[in-house]
Amino acid sequence: MRFTSLEPVSTLRRNLVDQPFRLTSDVLPTGSAGCNGKADLMNRYAWYALAASAVIAIASPSWAATTVKVTEGGEGGGPMTLTLDQTTIKAGETVFAVHNDAMTEDHEMVLVKLKSADQKIPVVASRHRVDEKQLKSIGEVSDLKPGADGQLKAKLAPGAYLLLCNIKGHYEAGMQAGLTVTK
Numbered sequence: 001m002r003f004t005s006l007e008p009v010s011t012l013r014r015n016l017v018d019q020p021f022r023l024t025s026d027v028l029p030t031g032s033a034g035c036n037g038k039a040d041l042m043n044r045y046a047w048y049a050l051a052a053s054a055v056i057a058i059a060s061p062s063w064a065a066t067t068v069k070v071t072e073g074g075e076g077g078g079p080m081t082l083t084l085d086q087t088t089i090k091a092g093e094t095v096f097a098v099h100n101d102a103m104t105e106d107h108e109m110v111l112v113k114l115k116s117a118d119q120k121i122p123v124v125a126s127r128h129r130v131d132e133k134q135l136k137s138i139g140e141v142s143d144l145k146p147g148a149d150g151q152l153k154a155k156l157a158p159g160a161y162l163l164l165c166n167i168k169g170h171y172e173a174g175m176q177a178g179l180t181v182t183k
Contacts, residue, residue: 065093065153070109072144072165072175073101080173082109082165088180089156096152096163100144107165107175111138111152117160117178121171128169135162156181 066089074080100107113136122131138161141150158181165175 065095066090067095067097068179070096070098070163070177071101072098072107072109074170074173074175075102075105076169078173080105080107080165080170080175082107082163082175082177084163084177084179087178088182091156091158091181091183094154094156096141096154098141098144098150098152100146100148100150102146104146106146106167107144107170108140108142108167109144109150109152110140110164110166111154112136112162112164113138113157114160114162117180119160121162121164121176123171128172130164130166130171132166158183 068089069085071083071085072081073083096109096111098109110130110132112132122134123129124131138154138156139152141152144150161179161181163177163179164171
């Protein structure tokens with residue numbers, strides 16, 4: 001059996017319709033029956049580009065970054081939260097889309113790489129804050145006003161991470177969440 005140069009597309013088409021199919025003038029005009037040669041050539045290039053794009057899209061891994069939605073909430077004097085829409089992701093480019101859901105309280109989000117998932121987090125009791133100097137900070141979204149959104153982009157390696165708010169007393173009030181990054 002003889003196929004044209006777009007064998008994978010022809011094979012796919014033949015399998016879908018369950019009949020013999022070849023990419024010839026019956027699909028791509030060749031200038032006969034009143035067709036314009038230049039238009040035919042453009043149509044043929046468009047077909048090739050479409051077929052190549054489809055093959056690349058199906059066969060290639062996604063290059064898009066993983067997005068983790070982070071929601072911060074809570075008001076002074078009460079419990080505070082920092083929640084993630086996913087707690088395990090694959091290594092690579094990651095975008096943290098952070099939203100402060102509080103009505104009156106400013107928040108921030110600090111991303112820290114941990115040595116292990118059970119690493120003790122150093123808190124300076126007199127300041128009611130985490131001692132960030134003793135941790136490996138990857139980056140942060142700071143000064144999020146109530147209702148505001150922020151974003152942090154980072155390339156993450158496999159391991160354990162902690163997201164926290166380090167405004168005075170917020171970590172102690174519950175603004176922390178673990179993130180596991182796998183290969």
